[in-house]
Amino acid sequence: MEFGGIRALDAFDLQLRQGEIVALIGPNGAGKTTFFNCLTGLYRPTRGELLLTPPGGETRGLVGLKPNEITEQGLARTFQNIRLFPRMTVLENVMIGLHCRTRAGVLGAIFRGPATRKEEKETIAASLRLLSKTGLADLADEPARNLPYGAQRRLEIARALATDPLVLLLDEPAAGMNPQETLELDELICRLRDEGLSILLIEHDMKLVMSLSDHIFVMDYGRKIAEGSPVEVRRNPEVIKAYLGEEESDAPA
Amino acid sequence: MAAPNVRLTWGDTGRALLTSLWFVFLTFPFLAVKINPAEQTVLWRWPNLIHVAVTTFLLSLAACLYRQYREARLDRKTEDDLPVGHNPLHLLWTRPGVRLPLLAGASAIALVFPLLFSTYQTNIMITALLYVMLGLGLNIVVGVAGLLDLGYVAFYAVGAYSYALLNLHFGIGFWTALPLGALLAALFGILLGFPVLRLRGDYLAIVTLGFGEIIRLILENWNDFSHGPSGIANIPRPGFFGLDLSLEGSITYLYYLMLGLVLFTVFVVNRLQNSRIGRAWFALREDEIACQAMGIDKTRTKLTAFALGATWAGMAGVIFAAKTTFINPASFTFLESAIILCIVVLGGMGSIIGVILAALLLILLPEYLRPLADYRMLAFGTVLVAMMVFRPRGLISPVRRTYTVRGRTISDEPA
Numbered sequence: 001m002e003f004g005g006i007r008a009l010d011a012f013d014l015q016l017r018q019g020e021i022v023a024l025i026g027p028n029g030a031g032k033t034t035f036f037n038c039l040t041g042l043y044r045p046t047r048g049e050l051l052l053t054p055p056g057g058e059t060r061g062l063v064g065l066k067p068n069e070i071t072e073q074g075l076a077r078t079f080q081n082i083r084l085f086p087r088m089t090v091l092e093n094v095m096i097g098l099h100c101r102t103r104a105g106v107l108g109a110i111f112r113g114p115a116t117r118k119e120e121k122e123t124i125a126a127s128l129r130l131l132s133k134t135g136l137a138d139l140a141d142e143p144a145r146n147l148p149y150g151a152q153r154r155l156e157i158a159r160a161l162a163t164d165p166l167v168l169l170l171d172e173p174a175a176g177m178n179p180q181e182t183l184e185l186d187e188l189i190c191r192l193r194d195e196g197l198s199i200l201l202i203e204h205d206m207k208l209v210m211s212l213s214d215h216i217f218v219m220d221y222g223r224k225i226a227e228g229s230p231v232e233v234r235r236n237p238e239v240i241k242a243y244l245g246e247e248e249s250d251a252p253a
Numbered sequence: 254m255a256a257p258n259v260r261l262t263w264g265d266t267g268r269a270l271l272t273s274l275w276f277v278f279l280t281f282p283f284l285a286v287k288i289n290p291a292e293q294t295v296l297w298r299w300p301n302l303i304h305v306a307v308t309t310f311l312l313s314l315a316a317c318l319y320r321q322y323r324e325a326r327l328d329r330k331t332e333d334d335l336p337v338g339h340n341p342l343h344l345l346w347t348r349p350g351v352r353l354p355l356l357a358g359a360s361a362i363a364l365v366f367p368l369l370f371s372t373y374q375t376n377i378m379i380t381a382l383l384y385v386m387l388g389l390g391l392n393i394v395v396g397v398a399g400l401l402d403l404g405y406v407a408f409y410a411v412g413a414y415s416y417a418l419l420n421l422h423f424g425i426g427f428w429t430a431l432p433l434g435a436l437l438a439a440l441f442g443i444l445l446g447f448p449v450l451r452l453r454g455d456y457l458a459i460v461t462l463g464f465g466e467i468i469r470l471i472l473e474n475w476n477d478f479s480h481g482p483s484g485i486a487n488i489p490r491p492g493f494f495g496l497d498l499s500l501e502g503s504i505t506y507l508y509y510l511m512l513g514l515v516l517f518t519v520f521v522v523n524r525l526q527n528s529r530i531g532r533a534w535f536a537l538r539e540d541e542i543a544c545q546a547m548g549i550d551k552t553r554t555k556l557t558a559f560a561l562g563a564t565w566a567g568m569a570g571v572i573f574a575a576k577t578t579f580i581n582p583a584s585f586t587f588l589e590s591a592i593i594l595c596i597v598v599l600g601g602m603g604s605i606i607g608v609i610l611a612a613l614l615l616i617l618l619p620e621y622l623r624p625l626a627d628y629r630m631l632a633f634g635t636v637l638v639a640m641m642v643f644r645p646r647g648l649i650s651p652v653r654r655t656y657t658v659r660g661r662t663i664s665d666e667p668a
């Protein structure tokens with residue numbers, strides 16, 4: 001992926017298996033968010049491939065699809081700088097996530113036949129279930145912009161889950177959260193993994209990353225500088241150098 | 254409530270003085286100078302300028318006081334942060350004991366209107382209802398989906414000319430032309446939609462503006478097709494089971510027809526807004542990128558909004574042609590688009606009842622201001638500016654529908 005003369009991503013590769021939590025870490029400006037944008041179709045990579053094999057399905061290439069098509073194929077994401085629909089209610093935000101799994105069209109909306117009514121009911125019920133799961137059920141009718149920061153982050157996750165993804169991409173979900181909220185997030189992510197979701201996580205909170213991840217990829221200047229289990233990555237001199245500069249120092253805290 | 258701290262400083266006075274001088278300067282050419290071309294003399298009307306200066310000075314002082322009062326009361330919150338209930342009109346509308354009687358009263362008046370008032374008044378009301386329909390249509394595009402369309406009048410023209418030309422060449426009647434005009438307008442909506450899909454905000458506004466003008470210029474210059482600036486005359490009024498109606502009768506008939514169509518429009522627009530599609534439109538207006546990342550097809554959603562908005566303009570166009578029995582391109586200038594857009598903005602972007610109120614106000618006000626003669630448009634402009642100062646988010650703020658009561662779903666019919 002290149003921006004003008006800048007090569008923001010260079011020969012970076014990563015694999016993720018079902019039910020796995022993989023973390024992507026790296027210093028600011030390393031290209032992590034850019035990598036997410038390539039995966040989700042917001043940017044089209046100059047070169048490269050993105051393959052998705054659904055359980056019991058065939059492998060498909062996703063490069064070149066539109067963002068909404070990629071979401072339909074099973075990749076859902078959250079944003080580093082929260083992008084909710086601020087003036088819609090919390091419930092409606094999640095209902096938007098279900099848009100690509102429902103069918104009602106213009107005629108359905110106007111005549112509101114039994115099929116449309118049923119679908120709408122199911123949409124509401126499914127959204128409420130997701131809100132309970134993320135601990136937001138009490139706030140369902142609140143406009144999203146009125147939510148505290150931590151709740152907004154959780155709502156973004158709920159909205160992404162509503163698209164019924166195979167892979168969940170989280171871009172710094174713990175940014176700006178207090179320790180209590182981070183703990184809850186930790187539990188939520190674990191629960192999602194146990195349900196069989198694959199999770200790709202960008203995060204600067206090393207405690208969270210080390211405790212959650214099965215595998216860690218480290219990126220700097222758009223290149224992969226290390227990969228491995230949390231213990232391996234923590235000991236890797238390249239990683240220590242990238243994070244802390246040249247001096248002798250302890251592993252990143 | 255303690256009286257908020259309101260005080261006039263010298264700075265405020267100075268600003269008011271500057272404002273009044275600025276007004277004097279602006280109005281100088283047409284209020285102070287009067288040229289008599291026949292006698293080649295110039296008449297200087299200095300007292301006029303003094304009136305302007307004093308009035309604007311006092312008005313701007315008053316405005317300043319009001320602003321301070323508001324800021325003191327609201328503690329510098331913007332209207333955006335306030336609960337919706339702060340809007341007095343909205344408060345009135347949502348109070349349970351008020352809404353029903355208000356609606357009942359309004360429908361009663363609407364039902365007997367042609368019996369109580371003269372044909373002239375009924376005719377004005379038909380025009381107002383026509384604009385309600387146009388406003389509700391544009392509301393889908395601008396108010397709900399957030400696509401600033403300045404060329405909406407083009408679809409109105411497509412509808413009107415569809416009926417006029419189909420009738421002229423094939424003798425097609427009103428009731429057949431109504432759906433055909435709507436369909437043709439929808440096609441044009443999609444036609445315009447495709448090239449502008451990538452554009453946002455200002456760029457979209459400019460391109461749609463251009464589109465509106467192109468349609469008008471084509472109608473004006475393609476004589477063989479549209480009869481050019483001289484227009485098309487003798488368009489039949491809507492038929493009533495083959496009966497020949499008197500002029501008065503046909504106007505009354507048209508009134509009830511219009512009333513029915515407005516109700517139909519309200520019904521459809523309300524259902525659309527509270528549907529899967531409506532939610533997608535609203536989300537698109539809120540954040541396009543998040544929308545796509547959540548699996549919403551941007552292209553398709555925008556095109557539906559354009560097409561549906563255009564459909565209503567097309568229908569309104571057919572009715573307009575039938576009502577005036579004569580159309581020419583001069584009826585479809587940018588000013589029309591601007592008025593319809595005004596209705597949507599003034600009504601409160603996305604609020605159905607707001608759009609209806611605004612349409613009635615904007616169309617009826619200039620009519621009933623006629624006694625003011627020369628100052629009619631000035632008074633009209635003042636009212637508009639005042640409304641935008643005091644209610645920058647429109648008459649009625651749209652409220653998002655809620656689906657739950659403390660986590661439990663309520664029935665799926667909107668309240």
Ligand SMILES: Nc1ncnc2c1ncn2[C@@H]1O[C@H](COP(=O)(O)OP(=O)(O)OP(=O)(O)O)[C@@H](O)[C@H]1O
Nearest residue numbers: 003006008026027028029030031032033034035080
């Ligand atoms: N749209 C863009 N146009 C030009 N350059 C960009 C664009 N987006 C990102 N970049 C550049 O690409 C590089 C990688 O940015 P990216 O946002 O992916 O970093 P990041 O790893 O997510 O950092 P952070 O930890 O701060 O979120 C940066 O140098 C950035 O300036």
Ligand SMILES: [Mg+2]
Nearest residue numbers: 032033034080
């Ligand atoms: Mg980033």
